[in-house]
Amino acid sequence: xxxxxxxxxxxxxxxxxxxxxxxxxxxxxxxxxxxxxxxxxxxxxxxxxxxxxxxxxxxxxxxxxxxxxxxxxxxxxxxxxxxxxxxxxxxxxxxxxxxxxxxxxxxxxxxxxxxxxxxxxxxxxxxxxxxxxxxxxxxxxxxxxxxxxxxxxxxxxxxxxxxxxxxxxxxxxxxxxxxxxxxxxxxxxxxxxxxxxxxxxxxxxxxxxxxxxxxxxxxxxxxxxxxxxxxxxxxxxxxxxxxxxxxxxxxxxxxxxxxxxxxxxxxxxxxxxxxxxxxxxxxxxxxxxxxxxxxxxxxxxxxxxxxxxxxxxxxxxxxxxxxxxxxxxxxxxxxxxxx
Numbered sequence: 001x002x003x004x005x006x007x008x009x010x011x012x013x014x015x016x017x018x019x020x021x022x023x024x025x026x027x028x029x030x031x032x033x034x035x036x037x038x039x040x041x042x043x044x045x046x047x048x049x050x051x052x053x054x055x056x057x058x059x060x061x062x063x064x065x066x067x068x069x070x071x072x073x074x075x076x077x078x079x080x081x082x083x084x085x086x087x088x089x090x091x092x093x094x095x096x097x098x099x100x101x102x103x104x105x106x107x108x109x110x111x112x113x114x115x116x117x118x119x120x121x122x123x124x125x126x127x128x129x130x131x132x133x134x135x136x137x138x139x140x141x142x143x144x145x146x147x148x149x150x151x152x153x154x155x156x157x158x159x160x161x162x163x164x165x166x167x168x169x170x171x172x173x174x175x176x177x178x179x180x181x182x183x184x185x186x187x188x189x190x191x192x193x194x195x196x197x198x199x200x201x202x203x204x205x206x207x208x209x210x211x212x213x214x215x216x217x218x219x220x221x222x223x224x225x226x227x228x229x230x231x232x233x234x235x236x237x238x239x240x241x242x243x244x245x246x247x248x249x250x251x252x253x254x255x256x257x258x259x260x261x262x263x264x265x266x267x268x269x270x271x272x273x274x275x276x277x278x279x280x281x282x283x284x285x286x287x288x289x290x291x292x293x294x295x296x297x298x299x300x301x302x303x304x305x306x307x308x309x310x311x312x313x314x315x316x317x318x319x320x321x322x323x324x325x326x327x328x329x330x331x332x333x334x335x336x337x338x339x
Contacts, residue, residue, distance in 0.1 A: 059083075131172040235313040
């Protein structure tokens with residue numbers, strides 16, 4: 001077995017937390033394994049004064065790390081799944097998706113007199129200033145509250161929280177997962193439900209990328225893969241790939257696996273199911289998925305919902321994307337990409 005491994009990672013506090021978590025999990029599995037981190041600055045880390053939607057391109061937070069993999073300067077790369085493009089350079093692949101943390105978004109209000117100034121997003125005063133770098137978030141929030149003023153907010157989580165504390169915003173929106181991982185859950189004013197703000201594709205999940213032909217490394221990290229999370233993220237990413245989406249357009253999707261309603265089971269022939277236990281297992285759970293495409297201004301949002309067999313995750317994601325395209329999403333995408 002390989003006794004040394006190098007993890008390629010961004011240098012932000014959250015990225016390092018994720019890399020250290022993977023390191024700890026690997027060393028728990030293989031106590032003799034030596035793990036070191038190679039901190040790499042990506043394009044997305046270098047360009048902080050321009051909204052991501054205007055920077056353009058894909059893989060802003062992963063390309064330089066992928067280059068290190070290809071040069072064998074790293075054995076694995078640890079990413080936030082929401083940053084990972086749907087296509088990989090030749091020779092690399094997504095080998096592992098770890099168990100997902102809470103995928104929802106966090107509303108964090110300004111503190112005043114030792115209390116949150118506003119307890120809930122919907123109660124923000126008219127014309128309040130919200131900090132977010134995400135078109136997905138701003139689109140959905142403006143759709144509910146068109147009076148709000150959305151201001152670009154870039155930087156690491158601690159930088160964003162500091163800007164809120166300095167009074168630059170009435171509130172900011174961050175991913176719950178990142179806030180929790182850094183031990184700052186007490187800073188969250190409200191967790192936004194998916195009905196208010198549908199999460200980003202892959203939000204809350206950590207992915208591990210490596211060279212496809214490195215069997216030793218692939219075998220080494222395979223125990224970290226979480227099957228249920230992988231199924232859900234696969235559905236979300238196939239949805240994004242079918243839409244050919246990028247950071248220039250608000251796109252969101254959230255897939256989860258749930259037990260089927262008992263009523264649906266009762267409608268089937270129970271005796272027949274008992275004769276075939278495999279069928280019973282396959283029909284006990286369902287992949288539930290919601291997706292949306294919106295205009296940048298938030299005046300138009302196209303939503304859809306789908307359910308199906310978890311083992312058909314990729315096709316479910318594609319089908320949901322096609323339903324949205326037929327319902328008006330194609331027009332929004334064409335306008336954004338000037339097609």
